[in-house]
Amino acid sequence: MRLTIPVVKVLSALLAEPDAPRYGLDLMRLTGLPSGTLYPVLHRLQAAAWLAADWEDVDPVAAGRPARRYYRLTGEGIRAGRLALAELRALAPAERPHQGGAGATGAAAW
Amino acid sequence: MRLTIPVVKVLSALLAEPDAPRYGLDLMRLTGLPSGTLYPVLHRLQAAAWLAADWEDVDPVAAGRPARRYYRLTGEGIRAGRLALAELRALAPAERPHQGGAGATGAAAW
DNA sequence: CACCCTATGTAGAGATACGATATAGTGAGG
């Protein structure tokens, strides 16, 4: 499973509330991804068994809208997703203390 | 400039010490990226004027190694890079408090 | 019927990622 920005956005959105299944349009709004990016990501996550999907059991007429397909992270998906976010967090460390002006900052040897 | 994971890794490595220029092999080790990924990224960053490059002025025989090409972020690159990392930080929020179960599922806010 | 909203999804072109490979310099060993 290759961790790309769209993949991470989806994982992040799902991990915010791992017990709350999300459907596609919902995830599009949460992540800002277009459907043409989101759905391939969802399919790849399912192929990797990080994600499970189920059709909503609802009568479209009664609901007044098409049925939704709900996606939820598997146990493995939750573990792997948290790991992925932790790696990202390491990439974007929280505010470093300002290194004032003076600092002989390491290198500069030429 | 499209922000991909490799791009962010490079920005992160360079921003850790914005005044310390890095050379390719150095960045490969810092980011873990293979040369086939790193150098195209460096070229894209230069095309976007986020990065400047200069050949090391050294005599290879005296140094006992080939000359290096040093890369450093431009002012714009530093600004844009910091913004990019801030966005990432929003994607990978620090440890959330454990939510028992019930969770009134508020929407995410980004 | 036309149009808009929800909802899921595919197609195709273009951009990216990365293993393999190329180039080039130093230096050691056979």
Added chain:
DNA sequence: CCTCACTATATCGTATCTCTACATAGGGTG
């Protein structure tokens, strides 16, 4: 001289990924 190893930069080719369009389909309204 040749080969190998190490440093160093960089490209090539293919597989993968992204994203703008587009397709499909159900519901409701005018």
